[in-house]
Amino acid sequence: MKISVIGCGYLGAVHAACMADFGHDVVGLDVDPVKVDKLAAGIPSFHEPGLEPLLRQGVDSGSLRFTTDKTALAGARVHFIAVGTPQRGGSYAADMSYVWSAVDDIIANATPHPDGPIVVVGKSTVPVGTAGAIAERLAEAGVDAVVVWNPEFLREGYAVQDTQRPDRVVYGLPDDREQGEVGRTVVDEVYAPIIEAGIPRLLVNYPTAELVKVAANSFLATKISFINSMAELCDASGADVSRLAEAIGHDDRIGSKFLQAGIGFGGGCLPKDIRAFMARAGELGVDQSLTFLREVDSINMRRRDHAVELAAQMAGGRLVGVKVAVLGLTFKPDSDDVRDSPALDIAGRLWGRGANVVATDPAGADAVRGLRPDLHIVDSAEEALAGADLVMLLTAWKDYVKLDPTAARSLVATPRIIDGRNVLDPRAWADAGWDYRGMGRRSGAVW
Numbered sequence: 476m477k478i479s480v481i482g483c484g485y486l487g488a489v490h491a492a493c494m495a496d497f498g499h500d501v502v503g504l505d506v507d508p509v510k511v512d513k514l515a516a517g518i519p520s521f522h523e524p525g526l527e528p529l530l531r532q533g534v535d536s537g538s539l540r541f542t543t544d545k546t547a548l549a550g551a552r553v554h555f556i557a558v559g560t561p562q563r564g565g566s567y568a569a570d571m572s573y574v575w576s577a578v579d580d581i582i583a584n585a586t587p588h589p590d591g592p593i594v595v596v597g598k599s600t601v602p603v604g605t606a607g608a609i610a611e612r613l614a615e616a617g618v619d620a621v622v623v624w625n626p627e628f629l630r631e632g633y634a635v636q637d638t639q640r641p642d643r644v645v646y647g648l649p650d651d652r653e654q655g656e657v658g659r660t661v662v663d664e665v666y667a668p669i670i671e672a673g674i675p676r677l678l679v680n681y682p683t684a685e686l687v688k689v690a691a692n693s694f695l696a697t698k699i700s701f702i703n704s705m706a707e708l709c710d711a712s713g714a715d716v717s718r719l720a721e722a723i724g725h726d727d728r729i730g731s732k733f734l735q736a737g738i739g740f741g742g743g744c745l746p747k748d749i750r751a752f753m754a755r756a757g758e759l760g761v762d763q764s765l766t767f768l769r770e771v772d773s774i775n776m777r778r779r780d781h782a783v784e785l786a787a788q789m790a791g792g793r794l795v796g797v798k799v800a801v802l803g804l805t806f807k808p809d810s811d812d813v814r815d816s817p818a819l820d821i822a823g824r825l826w827g828r829g830a831n832v833v834a835t836d837p838a839g840a841d842a843v844r845g846l847r848p849d850l851h852i853v854d855s856a857e858e859a860l861a862g863a864d865l866v867m868l869l870t871a872w873k874d875y876v877k878l879d880p881t882a883a884r885s886l887v888a889t890p891r892i893i894d895g896r897n898v899l900d901p902r903a904w905a906d907a908g909w910d911y912r913g914m915g916r917r918s919g920a921v922w
């Protein structure tokens with residue numbers, strides 16, 4: 476089937492490559508010519524494990540192309556909308572301008588299809604009510620189209636496998652049964668390998684599909700802030716949050732996933748999605764239903780304050796002139812994404828307090844060099860550690876988790892470490908002579 480994917484960032488580029496791998500004829504459209512040039516040459520424009528071979532295969536076989544030329548939308552039966560919906564400056568709400576310009580591009584460039592209405596499939600994360608508004612706008616413009624809202628749940632770092640084999644797919648369908656059947660049938664055809672694999676597929680109305688996405692992210696964010704609030708209690712009482720998480724996680728009503736305490740959540744999704752959800756609830760007159768998300772957000776932001784204060788405390792009260800080795804700048808490992816990254820925020824705040832920050836990251840360094848030319852970025856953990864007064868592990872890249880405390884000790888000026896992701900063995904680091912501090916963890920406890 477001929478498909479277009481509008482917006483080829485972290486979501487859209489992976490989606491386009493996976494749809495070509497499913498056997499479709501795919502064109503990826505983006506307004507950023509630098510991104511498009513790279514993708515068109517089969518080169519990922521960001522770090523994502525497993526993406527490169529898929530891109531190359533699609534581009535080489537001719538089933539996948541990328542362009543900035545909007546007329547390339549002509550002839551496609553399905554148009555996926557995968558443009559960004561970032562937080563709007565000065566507000567919690569989502570900036571929907573990219574979505575509306577994608578819709579305008581469809582109106583101006585899509586052509587009628589001989590097999591039936593074109594199908595516009597929304598994948599961007601949007602405020603509830605958007606799908607219906609898009610369907611109305613297309614109808615007003617006289618476009619014969621069915622809108623299906625199909626939220627995306629992929630995680631960066633696992634984006635390819637999450638797209639090819641998601642936990643579930645959700646189709647938000649129009650109330651008109653006949654139109655809904657057209658949408659369902661066409662999207663089933665696009666996702667044939669997913670449907671044939673028996674992956675759960677839920678058919679719901681538009682608002683349910685839109686809410687499923689933000690509800691899922693709100694739940695995940697709440698889980699993380701819950702365990703981080705427990706970390707605060709652990710710090711105050713001498714308990715260990717990692718053991719606490721392990722113990723409560725054995726109860727499968729709670730589950731052990733997403734209970735990793737640390738410097739909190741960041742990225743291009745959870746922070747802005749919970750804020751946009753609160754803003755939308757306000758518009759709908761039910762803001763009190765989501766007041767808990769305000770607390771989730773503030774617990775999360777407090778983690779960054781705590782990490783900076785702990786650094787100052789360990790350095791003897793002042794950060795001026797203290798050499799801090801920062802390991803990790805991206806919002807999570809296996810991604811080069813530094814959008815709302817707690818690690819980058821903390822590194823910037825340390826720098827702002829006069830610390831001599833020397834930071835490193837396996838994938839995010841280039842992005843940070845562009846955004847924060849004031850930060851001193853080096854190419855390896857060893858270089859960052861050399862002569863450091865304090866080490867802060869802020870992103871749990873495998874190479875940092877595997878660091879040998881004895882070898883690391885030989886590089887630093889003073890063996891002090893803050894494990895911002897609770898991924899190191901406190902005893903091994905203490906035994907190697909380090910002053911180890913985790914997030915809600917004890918280093919010297921017997922149990």
Ligand SMILES: NC(=O)c1ccc[n+]([C@@H]2O[C@H](COP(=O)([O-])OP(=O)(O)OC[C@H]3O[C@@H](n4cnc5c(N)ncnc54)[C@H](O)[C@@H]3O)[C@@H](O)[C@H]2O)c1
Nearest residue numbers: 482483484485486505506558559560573576577599600627
């Ligand atoms: N990143 C993720 O892991 C993820 C997962 C699920 C859902 N989402 C949602 O998907 C959407 C996209 O997120 P992302 O992380 O890929 O963002 P991104 O910023 O990486 O990509 C968005 C892309 O859209 C392009 N764009 C903007 N306007 C355009 C237009 N009119 N025509 C064509 N291209 C246009 C931009 O140039 C950019 O390349 C957001 O709503 C996000 O919340 C993201």
Ligand SMILES: O=c1ccn([C@@H]2O[C@H](COP(=O)(O)OP(=O)(O)O[C@H]3O[C@H](CO)[C@@H](O)[C@H](O)[C@H]3O)[C@@H](O)[C@H]2O)c(=O)[nH]1
Nearest residue numbers: 627628629630631699733734735739740741742744806807
């Ligand atoms: O126990 C945990 C788990 C995660 N994090 C942090 O939470 C953030 C988000 O992590 P993750 O959810 O793995 O990353 P994303 O790739 O942003 O994925 C989320 O956001 C996407 C965009 O909406 C959704 O599609 C995914 O389902 C959802 O997990 C990162 O900063 C992590 O370090 C923690 O601090 N503790």
